[in-house]
Amino acid sequence: MKAKKSGGVLKAVARTHGGVGVAHNKNTAEMEVERMPAPAQVILPMQQHIGVPCSPIVKVGDMVAVGQLIADSEKYVSAPIHASISGKITKIGETPLPNGVISQSITIESDGEMRPFEGITPPTVTNREELIKAVRASGLVGLGGAGFPTHVKLNFPPDKNVDTLIINVAECEPYITVDYRECIDNSWDILSGIFTLKELLGIKNVIIAVEDNKPAAIKELRKIADNSNDTDDTVKVMVLKSRYPQGAEKVLVQATTGRRVPPGKLPADIGCMVMNVASVAFIARYLKTGKPLVSRSLTVDGSAIANPKNVRVAIGTNVGDVIDFCGGFKEDPYKIITGGPMMGLAIIGTDLPVLKQNNAILALAEKTRRVKREMDCIRCGRCANVCPMDLMPTLIARFAKVKDAEKIKQTGVTVCMECGSCSYACPSGIPLVQYMRLAKTILAEEGGKK
Amino acid sequence: MTLDKKLTVSASPHIRSSVTSTGIMLDVILALIPAFFAAVIFFGPRVLAVTAVTVGTCLLSEYFARKAMKRPGTLGDLSAVVTGVILAFNLPVSIPLWMAGIGSVVAIVVVKQFFGGIGMNFVNPALMARIVLTVSFPSAMSTWTSAFAWRDGVEAVTSASPLAQLNSFFASGSIENFAGAQGLPTLTQMFFGQRSGSLGEVCAVALLLGGLFLIIRGVISVAIPFTYIGTVAVIMLIAGKGDFTFVAYHLMGGGLLLGAIFMATDYTTSPVNVKGKIIFGIGCGFLTAVIRLFGSMPEGVSFSIIIMNVLVPHIERLTTPKPFGTPKKVRGEKAVGQ
Missing domain, CATH: 3.40.50.11540 (NADH-ubiquinone oxidoreductase 51kDa subunit)
Known part of the structure; x- marks a missing residue:
């Protein structure tokens, strides 16, 4: 073409x-990206990418500078992690990620200097x-x-x-x-x-x-x-x-x-x-x-955020600190999301670090909550009409409910990228994306048996 | 940063469209209102009684059927109201009210709830009820009252509907003589609904307005009404040897507009994909035309839609698209089916 x-x-x-x-x-x-001052502390998880987690190459008590390599993996499908602020390694422990997985992590207390690593060329x-x-x-x-x-x-x-x-x-x-x-x-x-x-x-x-x-x-x-x-x-x-x-x-x-x-x-x-x-x-x-990935831009927005902004933050900054930098909450949020509202992850609290791939923090106010009670499918076909992958979500959901692996396989559900369009469009409030995930899990389990 | 309240953690997406199933049903009810008013004007206050009985009985049937089956109540989705109104639209105004009640019970309990409720019935409840009533009470179901008879104090008569008259001309091979025949309404009268017929089918302009509203609101797609009405028009044009008046009577006569706009488009009993909708619409149109032209009954809309309803799973199997990126044709591949 x-x-x-x-x-x-x-x-x-x-x-x-x-x-x-x-x-x-x-x-x-229209808001230029504002640079957020270095936070007092960052937590850098070893899993900030798809692939093998990194292992720390520093110890508690080490002094590190901005851009210094602190964790890497011998495996190819992995991405090394650098110190995003200068200061002292105070802890090598564990921290939950937005998706609920617990990852090993390195905590750095800031010395307030943001001293760049002299080895950077x-x-x-x-x-x-x-x-x-x-x-x-x-x-x-x-x-x-x-x-x-x-x-x-x-x-x-x-x-x-x-x-x-x-x-x-x-x-x-x-x-x-x-x-x-x-x-x-x-x-x-x-x-x-x-x-x-x-x-x-x-x-x-x-x-x-x-x-x-x-x-x-x-x-x-x-x-x-x-x-x-x-x-x-x-x-x-x-x-x-x-x-x-x-x-x-x-x-x-x-x-x-x-x-x-x-x-x-x-x-x-x-x-x-x-x-x-x-x-x-x-x-x-x-x-x-030669300066590695130590900071990134984020959109902080949503009906509960006092001053929505685009901010550049050090990787590993606490989500709560970023929200505070944007004026905090103007009203109670019912949900906080890392990423966009269609595919982002709802997080359990603000005490999580910003990861390399996070492009937004959204806090949604209670009054904007739209609850759709789940009702029976009326076969309106909206899910099939909005599916970018040409699937029939309601049909797949039906097979997933009865765990019919053979039928699920025929639907081609593996191409589903969980974009959320079907759940968004469903007038009966059926969580179709979750059924797509269930269908894929059933297929994976079936494949594992053979 | 501390939070006093616990946050909601749920799977994506975190926003939902404002369209709800109840809202869709409400739109359908709104779309039926013009035809309802037309019915009241042409057939008098008894329209209110018939509609009240069908809607009321449908709601009660839905309530007790769900209760008896120990399933959550579904009155709130308003689908029983839609069924009630559409059933009333399919009845002659002179129908004894108890018959209207029986029709409602058949529609909701037998056709809809026995098969699992909304989204699960394989034929249109209101239409099936109409057919059951027609077969059970043939005389009451074919007693047509002329428009304005209630105002002029005329009794209900078992008179031939415009379609029946049209068919007798066609059968005798003298269709060129039908225009201006005794008792046949003019095309203008047909358009505005001043003719005999069932409650909601007479006023073409009101039904078209309702259809336009549903299309603009995105409730129905044009595919089914367009292909259904179009197919009937083409076949009638051929049958009528190019006589457009003959075609116009067929399009506005009988229950074609009511059926094509409000009943063939029922989500549950029509295909989901556009390709399927087109096949479905053409099938409905073909059957309607054939029954009208060659059948023993003057009208064929109900039977055509019911027959096509039954074929929907097969149409779906043929028209379900292949998942994104799947090579066009793979030998021996099984179709995705229900």
């Missing part, structure tokens, strides 16, 4: 199925191997929320013939605006990151995919896409309809290239690589300065 260019930007080449029109609530879009990167090595050393994981170690993604087998790099600026989750801010505030880092990746990985085309509710970002991105270094016009901006979950990897690949990732395969298998925009900008900055 060929993309048509109109007004300097591309339009989506393929229509994707389903999706829901959620309220954008991008209240913080920009890495020498001239080829693919050096790039991948450097990215691993930076501790980068996908900043869009998934937390997959970036170097693993970059290290696709050369025979995969990846010809398209897709920069994900969809930011389709409500409230979150940090990727938008990245485009407005750091567009040249994005450009530099794009060219580094493109040249060192040998990728021909770059598509910067952005939703149409971000006109200012589109303008900035066009500036970098139309710059004179790109003589062959291989970097293009594509404007997509704002519709959740436009930024989901498979949906984005289809919308931008018309290609469909087969079940159980990765975008690389059909020649695509999707990168979050903030991750790309981070790579550019890292190659310039």
